[in-house]
Amino acid sequence: MKIICIGRNYAKHIEELANEKPEHPVVFLKPDSAILPKKMPFFIPPFSNDVHYEVEVLVKINRVGKHISPKFAHKYYEEVGLGIDFTARDVQAKCKEKGLPWEKAKAFDGSAVIGDFYPKEQFDLQNLSFQLKKNDAIVQDGNTNAMLWQIDELISYVSQYFTIKKGDVIFTGTPAGVGEVKEGDVLIGVLKGKEAFQIKVK
Ligand code: ZN
Numbered sequence: 001m002k003i004i005c006i007g008r009n010y011a012k013h014i015e016e017l018a019n020e021k022p023e024h025p026v027v028f029l030k031p032d033s034a035i036l037p038k039k040m041p042f043f044i045p046p047f048s049n050d051v052h053y054e055v056e057v058l059v060k061i062n063r064v065g066k067h068i069s070p071k072f073a074h075k076y077y078e079e080v081g082l083g084i085d086f087t088a089r090d091v092q093a094k095c096k097e098k099g100l101p102w103e104k105a106k107a108f109d110g111s112a113v114i115g116d117f118y119p120k121e122q123f124d125l126q127n128l129s130f131q132l133k134k135n136d137a138i139v140q141d142g143n144t145n146a147m148l149w150q151i152d153e154l155i156s157y158v159s160q161y162f163t164i165k166k167g168d169v170i171f172t173g174t175p176a177g178v179g180e181v182k183e184g185d186v187l188i189g190v191l192k193g194k195e196a197f198q199i200k201v202k
Pocket of ligand 1: 005006007054056085171173174
């Protein structure tokens with residue numbers, strides 16, 4: 001399986017990192033080795049002094065497809081969930097400065113937290129609230145109604161470049177409020193009131 005990630009999909013997050021609003025979705029990949037095994041803590045990697053959490057709504061692909069139109073994209077997933085796109089912000093800043101790829105900052109081992117999935121019927125996908133709590137304080141409070149590109153548009157867009165396959169997961173971008181993790185932090189993801197993951201940082 002592969003993980004397809006979307007960057008800059010919420011206007012307020014674009015502002016907080018002083019990025020330009022993109023003309024098309026920003027897309028990058030994480031390999032399956034990036035997945036943090038269930039119930040494992042997240043270990044801050046030794047090559048970074050500034051690892052950020054980014055809570056994101058996830059979509060699990062359930063069939064193979066390419067060149068999917070937005071109108072039919074809903075047939076390619078049954079479940080949505082919540083996860084974290086851990087980002088070594090200092091490493092990413094160096095990559096951006098030099099125009100280099102982001103993999104070292106975004107695709108390292110443990111950088112993809114994939115929480116529980118739920119049937120999509122349980123939610124209004126265009127108005128789905130989600131939060132990240134850090135040590136019991138809400139640090140990110142998002143809603144899919146603020147996405148620049150909705151889920152079906154994202155599936156359509158990425159499928160123009162990559163064949164999507166059963167088991168692939170799409171990270172749909174993070175809202176504002178990203179910040180650094182420290183050893184000892186506990187991160188809890190909440191999707192419309194349901195706890196979708198809990199991660200200890202070590
Ligand atoms: Zn992200």
